[in-house]
Amino acid sequence: MGNQMTEMLKGTLEGIVLAILEARPAYGYEITAQLRDEGFTDLAEGTVYALLVRVEQRGFVDVTKVPSEKGPPRKVYTLNAAGTAQLAEFWTTWTFLSGRIEHLRADRTSTHQQTEGDD
Amino acid sequence: MGNQMTEMLKGTLEGIVLAILEARPAYGYEITAQLRDEGFTDLAEGTVYALLVRVEQRGFVDVTKVPSEKGPPRKVYTLNAAGTAQLAEFWTTWTFLSGRIEHLRADRTSTHQQTEGDD
DNA sequence: ACCGGTACCTAGCGTTACGTTGTACCGGTA
DNA sequence: TACCGGTACAACGTAACGCTAGGTACCGGT
Numbered sequence: 001m002g003n004q005m006t007e008m009l010k011g012t013l014e015g016i017v018l019a020i021l022e023a024r025p026a027y028g029y030e031i032t033a034q035l036r037d038e039g040f041t042d043l044a045e046g047t048v049y050a051l052l053v054r055v056e057q058r059g060f061v062d063v064t065k066v067p068s069e070k071g072p073p074r075k076v077y078t079l080n081a082a083g084t085a086q087l088a089e090f091w092t093t094w095t096f097l098s099g100r101i102e103h104l105r106a107d108r109t110s111t112h113q114q115t116e117g118d119d
Numbered sequence: 120m121g122n123q124m125t126e127m128l129k130g131t132l133e134g135i136v137l138a139i140l141e142a143r144p145a146y147g148y149e150i151t152a153q154l155r156d157e158g159f160t161d162l163a164e165g166t167v168y169a170l171l172v173r174v175e176q177r178g179f180v181d182v183t184k185v186p187s188e189k190g191p192p193r194k195v196y197t198l199n200a201a202g203t204a205q206l207a208e209f210w211t212t213w214t215f216l217s218g219r220i221e222h223l224r225a226d227r228t229s230t231h232q233q234t235e236g237d238d
Numbered sequence: 239a240c241c242g243g244t245a246c247c248t249a250g251c252g253t254t255a256c257g258t259t260g261t262a263c264c265g266g267t268a
Numbered sequence: 269t270a271c272c273g274g275t276a277c278a279a280c281g282t283a284a285c286g287c288t289a290g291g292t293a294c295c296g297g298t
Contacts (some may be wrong), residue, residue, distance in 0.1 A: 004212040007130030007253070010285050011123065012216065019223040029245050038219060047286050049247060054285090071244035071294050091224065093123045097131065098217060100157060104138040105210065126284065129254050148276050166255050168277065173254090190263050190275035 005042070015090035017051055018083055021061060027074040028052050052077060060086050124161070134209035136170055137202055140180060146193040147171050171196060179205050 020031060032048045052075075055061050060083030064076045079087070139150060151167045171194075174180050179202030183195045198206070 003253095004130070004208055005216070006286060007133075008212055008216055010129040010254075011126030012220065013286075014126075016220060016223060019220075019227065023226055027245080028247095039215065040219075042287095044287050044289095045245095046247080046288080046290095049245095050286080053247085068245075069295080072246060072292090073294095074245070089123055093127055094220065096158065097124070097127055098220075100159075101131065101135060101138075101213065101217075104135060107142060108138065122284090125255060129285075132255075146276080161256095163256050163258095164276095165257080165259095165278080169255080169279090172278085187275075188264080191261090191277065192263090193276070 005040075012094070013047070014051060014055065015087065015094060017048070018055065018060065018079060018087040018090065021077055021079040022084065022087060025064075025076050025078040027066075027076045029074070055083065055086075058082075058086075124159075131213070132166070133170060133174065134206065134213060136167070137174065137179065137198060137206040137209065140196055140198040141203070141206060144183075144195050144197040146185075146195045148193070174202065174205075177201075177205075 016035070017031060020026060020034065026034070028049050029045075031052075032043060032045050035043050035048070052061070056063055056077070060080065061077040062080050064078065066074045066076050068074050135154070136150060139145060139153065145153070147168050148164075150171075151162065151164050154162050154167070171180070175182055175196070179199065180196040181199050183197065185193045185195050187193050
């Protein structure tokens with residue numbers, strides 16, 4: 001199915017996760033569950049963990065281990081200053097790209113008939 | 120620079136090019152120039168050609184060779200039925216993803232960590 | 239003792255955009 | 269003639285990212 005979605009998530013999933021962490025700290029299993037609950041039903045669990053490892057290594061998040069009554073200890077990720085900056089960059093890039101694409105979609109609705117502005 | 124943009128283009132650039140071709144047939148060099156003109160200044164020329172080869176092999180476009188007075192013959196790409204269907208799928212995926220991300224941005228603006236209905 | 243839910247992690251794979259380089263055609267200029 | 273820059277296409281290797289498909293470990297209920 002979502003082969004299209006798979007490719008489209010590249011580059012955006014990191015921003016999505018950082019945005020989630022900006023709202024409140026969370027751990028991997030929780031983030032995966034939340035995203036699946038919000039429509040990303042095919043999201044692989046391993047994808048989120050790999051992403052979290054990446055953003056941790058880049059210094060965008062701080063990590064705290066919190067014991068759980070239900071299983072192994074949770075690794076709770078908190079967005080730090082560098083992560084906030086990265087997230088801001090994400091929004092900038094997203095806004096530009098989104099604007100370009102929506103512009104294409106708007107063109108689509110009004111570009112029906114004749115030839116204009118050919119060269 | 121646009122490392123962020125590079126990753127975000129994965130999965131979206133194909134849809135962007137298909138949308139351009141929906142408006143009117145075009146050839147590689149022209150598409151690259153148009154995209155650069157519209158803000159994708161760092162877009163590599165080779166990227167567009169590789170993408171066009173891909174969509175051609177998948178049968179989303181028809182190709183016609185047209186002689187040029189300025190250089191080698193142009194390969195003009197025209198969106199066909201399969202391409203139109205693929206483009207429709209792109210818009211579906213994009214609309215969903217865009218909606219989710221904009222939802223996250225909307226949440227960001229109301230940063231009271233008070234519990235309120237977020238949906 | 240077993241199973242399912244919780245919670246984490248990893249190796250290899252396929253796809254995609256980039257960097258770089260090369261080919262070929264043409265008109266203008268020294 | 270010889271060279272250069274703009275036009276136009278193509279190929280090769282690299283890096284990044286999400287997915288597949290596993291595995292480890294803790295816990296309570298049957």
